[in-house]
Each structure stands twice: as structure tokens, then as C-alpha cells.
Amino acid sequence: MADGKRRQGGTAVPLDGGWGWVIVGCCFMVTVCTRAVTRCVSIFFVEFQAHFGADYSATAWIHSLVDCSTMLCAPVGSLVGNRWSCRVAVMLGGLLSSCGLLLSSFSTSLELLYLNMGVLTGLGFALCYTPAIAMVGCYFQRRKALAYGIAMSGSGIGTFVLAPLVQLLIELYSWRGALLVLSAFVANLCVCGALLRPIPLQEDEDEAKEEDGDEKLSEDAELAVKLSKESEDSLLSSQLQRRRCFGSGFLSSKEYRFLLLPDFLGLAVSFLFLASGCSLPFVYLVPYALSVGVRHQQAAFLMSILGVIDIVGNITFGWLTDRRCLKPYRLACYVFSVGMEGLCCLLVPLLRSFPLLVPFAVLYGYFDGAYVALIPVVTSDLVGAPYLSSALGVVYFLHAIPYLISPPIGGWLVDVTGSYTGTFFLSGAAMLASSLVLSIVFGIRSYCRRLSAVAKDARRKPLPAILSDQSDCFMAFNKEAVSQTAAS
Template identity: 80%
Template sequence: MVDRTRRSNAASPPDGGWGWVIVGCCFMVTVCTRAVTRCVSIFFVEFQAHFGADYSATAWIHSLVDCTTMLCAPVGSLVGNRWSCRVAVMLGGLLSSCGLLLSSFSTSLELLYLSMGVLTGVGFALCYTPAIAMVGCYFHRRKALAYGIAMSGSGIGTFVLAPAVQLLIELYSWRGALLVLSAFVANLCVCGALLRPITVQEDEEEAEGKEGESVGEERLGNISSHDAELASLLPGNPAPQTQRGRSFSSWFLSTKEYRFLLLPDFLGLAVSFLFLASGCSLPFVYLVPYALSVGVSHQQAAFLMSILGVIDIVGNITFGWLTDRRCLKPYRLPCYIFSVAMEGLCCLFAPLLRSFTLLVPFAVLYGYFDGAYVALIPVVTSDLVGAPYLSSALGVVYFLHAIPYLISPPIGGWLVDVTGSYMATFFLSGAALLASSLVLLTVACIRHCHRHQLTSIAKDTKPEPLPLSLSDQSDCTVTFDKEAVSQAVVS
């Protein structure tokens, strides 16, 4: 996100030009963060053989990388807001590259927990959120398409890096492969250097608050009289004053970047993300074991994951392009709700699919709608809270993914151990995804009813027409009640 003391020279985002360079940088950031994180699982067998550890101990490496990346996402937003996105991404690239470099010299799993799990995860967190927020600063009309292209780096990177990492392990062992990955991730510093902030003249600083107010009110909708105090939290309005001095809440509200946390729409969005993160990762973890349990060969099971990755890319780009069309742009939130609900329905029907032929349509549908909702997360967040809060809001959004990402796969595995089948695990995933869509649908319905109520009140309280001017009264006949006039004169 741009510095608070600077704004764009243009009245609106340029929707092109250097913005496409920003999209390319964000694409590479998603490749170097999310795709590399997914490829960590390729090292599992090597780590187990070298350190003599079991699967559960080794699996914590992947969980720590993923959890730390999401858990520290607000730190990336804070660094991007206080200094610049360029500083955040370059610093993150340096930390993550050093983390992978140190991992190549590790002599125990505990050192890998610290170097790869924590240090690399923090570096990824510093890069991920600011790079995504920068896309929103450069695009408005084609925002969904830009985000679709940028977020497709996760699927494309996984598709390309997975066989490349396996080849590196065969040629140079796991230590040499981590050294090469360290050099590859160092390209994040180059991407950060290209994240050019949008600058303006200093005298336009005051207009920022007014713009934030109009954008925030437009995105969040009308606020009821009960929420009148929350309206003062929008940029350009004074913070509410209390008689109890500077309490924690007043200190919290004085922090500009996080005032949106008290807005009802974002609270509903946050609850839906908790359900979403609890269910979206389970199919990626348990699809291959489930396919093997119903008699699908190892090659076909691996091919299902390839289908998921490729169709995920298609969903990123095509759904982003579709929701940028004029007919669908006002309905981005319903499109997001639809994509999450379709993922949930796919998971509910997954236990009924007991052959490779039936599992292929599942992989296609789930992969497509997974790519669709991933591309729309930044767009929906921006539409709800407004561009001035996008970087901080994305940090909170990805922070909410951390704990569910950490605990949902073990819970799914526990259900498999207890029930002896994968049905309960897929039902848990489907129920969580449907709950996420239901929460957002409820929020959208409340907003619609509230707006309709306000519109009705506005019509009922329409002011009376002004009296005619003297020129308009020239042809009017005016009569007086003589008795009333005489009484008025006497009084």
C-alpha cells in the first residue's frame, strides 16, 4: 500500500501501464511463497530418511511454514503501511532466502522448525500481503482480472516447481535442492524493487481522508442510527470522545489502519473466513489418500492433483475476467458466495465417488471454484472495506486462515482414524464451506434489507415542496378570512 502521505497523480487507478508490471511482480511473489510452500512436502521423504523421524514430526515443517505465513500477515501489512510495500517485500525476500539457506545446513528437525518453519514463514508473510495490496492500488475497472492473473502464480508455480524440485533432489540431494530454492526465492528482492509506489503532491494529503470516507461509505453501505458511532470511524470523521480518558478502545480506534475491524460487514466477512479456512485445505490433503483407498492407482491419484492445480489456474483467470464484466461487476459478492457454496457441495458428494472416472469431475469442479474464490478474496475485501484499508484488511484476512490451516488437517486425520473412512472428513470440509457461504449470504441479505428500509424512510420523509415564488403566484387568487385577520391584529 502506498504511504499515507502520498496519493496517485491520477484521479483513479490507471488500470494498466506500470500496473501490469505490478501484476507480474505479485504473480512471482505468489510463486515464490505459496507454490514453494506446497513444494515443501516433496522433501518429506528425504527428511524422514535422513533424520529418522516419523511422518507426524516431519509434517510439522509444512504446517509451521503455512501457519507462520498467515499468522504474521498483519506484520507484512504494518510494515507496508509504515514504510512501503517495496521495503516489506525486499525484507521478506531476504529473510525467506536466508531461512532456506540455513535449512540446507540443518542437522536436526528442530533446526528445520526454526529456519524453514519460522524464519522462512515470516519472510513469506512480509512479502505476500503487501504485494497483493499493491495490485488494488493500480487497478479498479479490471481489478478482478488483475487479481486472477496475480493469484494464478500459486497453481502455475506448483505445476512447474514440483517436478523441478524433485529433479533437483535427485541430482543434488535435499541440501542442494534447498540451496537452489534459496537462490530462487531471493528473486523476491527483485520483485520488491519493482513495486513502485504511486506518488502525489503533498498538498493533496487532505483529500485522502475525504476520498477514504466516500469510498468506505460506498463500499460498506449505509450505517444505521445504532451504528452512528461507527460512522465516525471512517477516514475524515473525528473519533468518538469518551469521558473516561484514553482507554484501550480509544487507543485502538486511533490506529488508522485497523478501524475497519469494528464495522459489522467486515466482522461477518471475518467469521466466514474462519469457516472457509477450516474446510478448504482438507480436500488437498486427503484427496489422494481417499482415491487410493477406493482402488485408484498411484499414477491416477497423482493425476487428480495435477488436474486440481491446472483447473485452479483456469478458475483464477476466467472467473476474474468474468466478474470484471459490466453485467457481473455489481454482483462480485454473490459470485464469491456461489463459488464457496459449490466447493462445499462438491465435498459433500465426494464420498459417493468411488472410481477414477467419477473423481475427475470432482477435481475439475473443486479446482475451478477454488481458483475462483481465491481470486475474489482480495476483490471482495476491497469492495467491503474500501481501498484505503485494503492492505491492513488483507493482513487480518490471511491471519484468520492461520489457526484453521494448522489444526484442520490433524482433525480430519483423527476423524479418519476414528471412523475408518474419509466420509466424515469430507463432510466436515463441505459443512465448513457451506457455513462460510451461509454467513456471507446472511450479511448480504441484512445489508439489502437495511438499504431497502432506508430508501423507504427517505421516501416517507420527503420534504414538502417549497412555496411558489411571487412570479408564480401572479395568477393565483388569494382569499383571507376577515374575522381571523381582525382577531390576529387585536392580539
């Protein structure tokens, strides 16, 4: 119990508790040190502009580079975690990101900030983010959504706490001193990585079965033939049957065979649409509120509401989707939350006062937290825990370019049209397209699976049984017809 696993028939399986909650706490701190710190980078913009004499667009590239590097290099974190272990990946990422912030405090130009804070720190965050999230999926099965909800809430809670703290540090020690303190804070990622203990998913039992001889080998051969004819799920689960979770083995192209699955391809396309629209409300909500006459304090309070409700969505939606009645419908819950976000964005141009924008902040924040918590859950349900690290690397990689280009496109729409209507319509349409694509793909796939199952049952049933079933149906139909005639 203490090591976070138990044995069933010689196979080690994760427990929903024990050391797993330590893993959740570590992942929570990783999201605080990566995503929350990334959001707080914008607080330094005014100081950078004053010190280097740059405009807003030049300094805004720092935030874009950090965010884009974190997502663009997410597969690198998966590769390091698969080749060595997620413990090595997170500790190395903590060292790189801490050094990046440390060097940024001594930067003498914006170009050095692009390199140190944008690239080096972003790469360190990428090495930490994906492996830490994947480890939660190794330790939890029954309470997976709740565990991910708690772990992913670190982004909202960290932003809520760090934003005023960073501003205070800038006032006390200037921006260079504040970056030094953040560098020491981010170094705690090394401690979190040290606590990420690998867990065996399945163990090799060949030595125990050698004494059974050739008869046992023939049974294994028959089993292998059966497995080769199964669906994509068995194809995925057979690859890493004898590997430890992110702890051993060597890198193989077979670890990325899930990229050819139609289900994952549909999920990837939906993520591209989602990433194109989800960041726009965070960037343009405050400017839109100011443009319709909302006061500065009230506009900033909208963002606070959105951040706090985001935390509530992370935890409560994770708990709800772990209930027995909703667990089979996690994908539907994810599609519903993304679709609700899209509808909320489409209604924003009609909300032209603070009392009307508050419900938007509440609904958008809640469903944003809901889908963020469900992304690793849905991905894990699709590809399985052994492939989760590689799959999440690809998933977050798909967010990189949309995160980089969608805010400038939204700003261009504001410049061209003179209003924020087109920007919010773009955001809403992208998220509705994401939910629609996912619904269509998985609807078609489930229909095809049902047809395949019916055809397989028909092939297995002998012809006399089929004729007997048809005869029974015909007799039942005649009996019902006779009874209806007699009644009339």
C-alpha cells in the first residue's frame, strides 16, 4: 500500500490514493510553477518598456515565446520522460527554467530576454509539464478525473496568489530582484521531480511460466494471434506490456503508433480549433469591458472572477465526472464544456455592462476549468496510461502555434472592424467547431464499431441458429397479427 501499487495475479496496478496523492500535489506545484508563472510574466511588461524603451508589441513577444516554447517543446518532455523517467525530466526542467529566470534578471536587452526567459525558461517548463501530468494517470484510475482536477487547479490558484505577490516584489526589489525570487521559487520543481516515483504498470511473468513448456508457448502464440486481430485498443495495450511507467525501456517509434488511430486524429483536429479560440477571451475581456464603459477596477475584477471560478471548475467537474453515472460519458462532458464556452463567447457582444459581464466570467471560467481538467483524462481514456506521456506531448504541441498567432489575429480584427465583435465571434466559432468535429468523429466511430460488432456476431452464429431466430420472429409477428384481428 505504501508504494502506491498492489498486486493482482502478478500484475502491479495503481491505487487511487496513497502515494498517488503526493503525485497529485507535485503536479499541482508543477502547474503553479509553469502555467501560473507564465501568466505572471505580463506583469513585468511595464517595467520592461520603461527600462528598455520598447513598445508593447516588442515586450509582448516575451510572453508569447514562453507560452509557445512550453507547448512546442512538450514532445521533448515526453521523450525525456519515456527514455529515462519523468523524475529526470522534471528535475532537469526545473534546473533549466530556474537558470533561465536567473539569467533573465541580468539581461541587458530585450533580445537576451527573448532567449533567456522566452526560450530557455519555456524549454524547462516543457520538460516539467507533460511528464508530471502523465504521472497522475499512472497512479489513478477510479478517481482519475478528480485527481486531474486538483492537479490542474494549480494554474488558477497560482495566478490568484502570485499576481499580487509578483507586483509587490517588483515594488520592493525592482524587476531584476523579482526575477531572482521567481528563479528560486521555480527551483522547487527539482524537489517536485524527486518525489515522482515511477510505478510498474505490468510486470514480466515469463520466468515464472517457463516451466510450463511448449504447451504454454503454444497457448501464448494463439493468444498473440487473437490480440493481433483485435481493435486499436488491444494494439495500444500490447506495446508496453513489459515496461515500467516512464522508468525503463528504450525509445521506439512504436510508442507513437497511436498517431495513426482515427480517434486520436479526430481529437487532434479538435484541439487545433480549441487552441485557436480559448486564449482570446483571456486577452481581450478586459479591453472589451473598458470599451463598453466598465471601470478599470471592475474590469480587473472580471478577470479575478474568471480565475477563481476556473479553480472551482477544475475540482468540481473532475469530481462529477468520476461518479459512476457520468464516468462512461467523460468525452461527452468534455464536448459539452467546450461547446458551452463557444456559446458564451458568441453572446459577449450583447453584454455591454458590468452586471451582464459577471455571468459570462462565471460561466466561461467554470467551463474553462472543466475542459482543462478533462483534457488528460480524455486522452488517457483514448490511448491508455502507457502512451499517455507521448500523447500529451503531441496534444500540447498542437496548442503551440494557435497560442502564438490567435491573439495577433484577434487584434487585427479589432483594428479592421473597430470593435471586439469579430474577435469574440472567432473565439466562439473555433470552440464550437472543436466540439462539433469531436462529436462527428466519435459518433461515426461508435456507429462503425456497432456495425462491426453486429457483423462479427452474425459470422460467429451458425446458420441454423440464424434461421431459428428468423422463424421465431416470424411466428411472433403472426401471433400478434392474429390477436389484433381477433380483438378488432
